[in-house]
Amino acid sequence: MTKKQDYQKLEKKLIGEKKSCWELWDEKIKKEAFDFAEKYKIFLDKAKTERESVLEGVKMAKEKGFKDIGAVKSLKAGDKVFAINKNKALMMAVIGKKSMKEGFRMLMSHIDSPHLDLKISPLYEEESLAFFKTHYYGGIKKYQWPTITLALHGVVCLDDGKEINFVIGEKDTDPIFMITDLLPHLDRGVLTPKREVLGEDLNLLLGSIPVNDKKIKEKVKLAVLEYLFNNYGIKQGDFASAEIQAVPSNKARDLGFDRSMVSAYGHDDRICSFVAIEAFLNTKVSNQTQICAWVDREEIGSDGQTGAISLFFEKFISNLLELGGEKSNMSEIINIFDKSKAISTDVTVAVDPDYKEVHDLRNAHRMGYGIAMEKYTGSGGKYSTSEASAEYVAELRGIMKRNKNIVCQFSAGLGKVDQGGGGTIAKFMANRGIDIVDMGIPLFNMHAPLEIASKADLYSAYLFYKEFYLG
Known part of the structure; x- marks a missing residue:
């Protein structure tokens, strides 16, 4: 040797x-x-x-x-x-x-x-669109969350003791939700290294069709509440005793030609x-x-x-x-x-x-x-x-x-x-x-x-x- x-x-x-x-x-x-x-x-x-x-x-x-x-x-x-x-x-x-x-x-x-929690009073209307205000949980890079598809997973506890659990956005037939972003053509001076996406920018877009009543001030917001009440029995005040999270709607998937990794x-x-x-x-x-x-x-x-x-x-x-x-x-x-x-x-x-x-x-x-x-x-x-x-x-x-x-x-x-x-x-x-x-x-x-x-x-x-x- x-x-x-x-x-x-x-x-x-x-x-x-x-x-x-x-x-x-x-x-x-x-x-x-x-x-x-x-x-x-x-x-x-x-x-x-x-x-x-x-x-x-x-x-x-x-x-x-x-x-x-x-x-x-x-x-x-x-x-x-x-x-x-x-x-x-x-x-x-x-x-x-x-x-x-x-x-x-x-x-x-x-x-x-890390995820996005809905705030205590999350639902609002602006420019004839309905949104949820969120509060991010954990150490996230906030710019990663706009434009991805999100699902809502929640529990709502009513004052009569009833508990409502729901998931919206995981099935292919479900609607999904999204945080909007500014187009690159107009972001000069708005989204800069000193002014990136802020926590208060992480608002979920929910809907755009108003109720058919001219006397209602926030017609789209009411339409969303009507949907939530008809489908889940939820009123605006019930958000105070709710835990609702927005999470990516993506499924766990194999990654790579050899499928050796998992993205999720x-x-x-x-x-x-x-x-x-x-x-x-x-x-x-x-x-x-x-x-x-x-x-x-x-x-x-x-x-x-x-x-x-x-x-x-x-x-x-x-x-x-x-x-x-x-x-x-x-x-x-x-x-x-x-x-x-x-x-x-x-x-x-x-x-x-x-x-x-x-x-x-x-x-x-x-x-x-x-x-x-x-x-x-x-x-x-x-x-x-x-x-x-x-x-x-x-x-x-x-x-x-x-x-x-x-x-x-x-x-x-x-x-x-x-x-x-x-x-x-x-x-x-x-x-x-x-x-x-x-x-x-x-x-x-x-x-x-x-x-x-x-x-x-x-x-x-x-x-x-x-x-x-x-x-």
């Missing part, structure tokens, strides 16, 4: 190989990845809001024998329960063979995505939510209790009743303890957190060849190179950072070795150190004393109306999440 061949072996041993999943996997695993993506696309088209995601998650759980935690009297190893928080967050657990006091293993993701609204973070629940529902009972948590409001800081900061999490753990016949108090729960392991299953950024300059290419994630681990998030000098310990990362690396088809890429942060940054729910679990790290799927177009993900990364995440649950 020549010295050159020795060095080639040494390079493989000490540095390893950076290859995409498509280069490493055999045809059987590739087919599994494509089949798995088909299930994901179906889920994504059904779950475009937090409430819809919870409904789908509960349906999936019930099909596997899960019961509402409020309907059980006691818990033993192998029992499966779920708890719904305000219809917009979901906790699920499979009771382990050991006591809850030995800690749990958890995948936590968020099911909210809501990858962030329903892609990880779906993978997490699939891994959770298809993993054997282990020694430690397994938890799958879907939370809300991550895109706006995780505050509120349904966010990761909420005490609903502690309440769920307390219920598991008590139903298992064990003592529950804050001291016990804190001790359990200290023995628990978790993954924040959130998306991250993939290197876009057209925007390489924002990345440290030696510490960046690539599309199709597997699940992405981010040891820490935050910005600048590691501000607002949750950083996993070296010991915990080493433990997870050991888990990966159990399945040769798990492909992982390691990095930290979003982009170059002083370029920007971002955070996840990991820090809120870390604050509780839980070992946690971010491991998710790299995307193109994050926070845009349509995002792009690789089917390879989707399936690699699934394979790892299943192994993680087994400990």
Whole structure:
């Protein structure tokens, strides 16, 4: 053997190989990845809001024998329960063979995505046209939302206790809605780098036919209200007790000649939510209790009743303890957190060849190179950072070795150190004393109306999440 061949072996041993999943996997695993993506696309088209995601998650759980935690009297190893928080967050657990006091293993993701909420008093008429005023939710580039087709997904709670749910714009036979834009011929001096699309410009065009009554001042507005009342029983005042979102009406679609990617609204973070629940529902009972948590409001800081900061999490753990016949108090729960392991299953950024300059290419994630681990998030000098310990990362690396088809890429942060940054729910679990790290799927177009993900990364995440649950 020549010295050159020795060095080639040494390079493989000490540095390893950076290859995409498509280069490493055999045809059987590739087919599994494509089949798995088909299930994901179906889920994504059904779950475009937090409430819809919870409904789908509960349906999936019930099909596997899960019961509402409020309907059980006691818990033993192998029992499966779920708890719904305000219809917009979901906790699920499979009771382990050991006591809850030995800690749990958890995948936590968020099911909210950037969208447009209708304002409290949204409906108005101007220039004989009817519009809805909106308030954007999450970090969006506002210029991306005009001229795309939008659907309305909503719940309206009436003062008599009745609840009205509706979706308009998803079926091919439905009308769609749109935010208008200014033609390039006239935008000089109006839409400039200093005056781009503003939040108050994001108004949905609804209709243009007036009611036939000369005495009515706002004829088109009344025509829209007449339609809403006749079809859904909604009056103008009912918008005050409504949650109505405008979201892209696009379906999840394969992208590329090879169909290796998926274009869709809501990858962030329903892609990880779906993978997490699939891994959770298809993993054997282990020694430690397994938890799958879907939370809300991550895109706006995780505050509120349904966010990761909420005490609903502690309440769920307390219920598991008590139903298992064990003592529950804050001291016990804190001790359990200290023995628990978790993954924040959130998306991250993939290197876009057209925007390489924002990345440290030696510490960046690539599309199709597997699940992405981010040891820490935050910005600048590691501000607002949750950083996993070296010991915990080493433990997870050991888990990966159990399945040769798990492909992982390691990095930290979003982009170059002083370029920007971002955070996840990991820090809120870390604050509780839980070992946690971010491991998710790299995307193109994050926070845009349509995002792009690789089917390879989707399936690699699934394979790892299943192994993680087994400990």
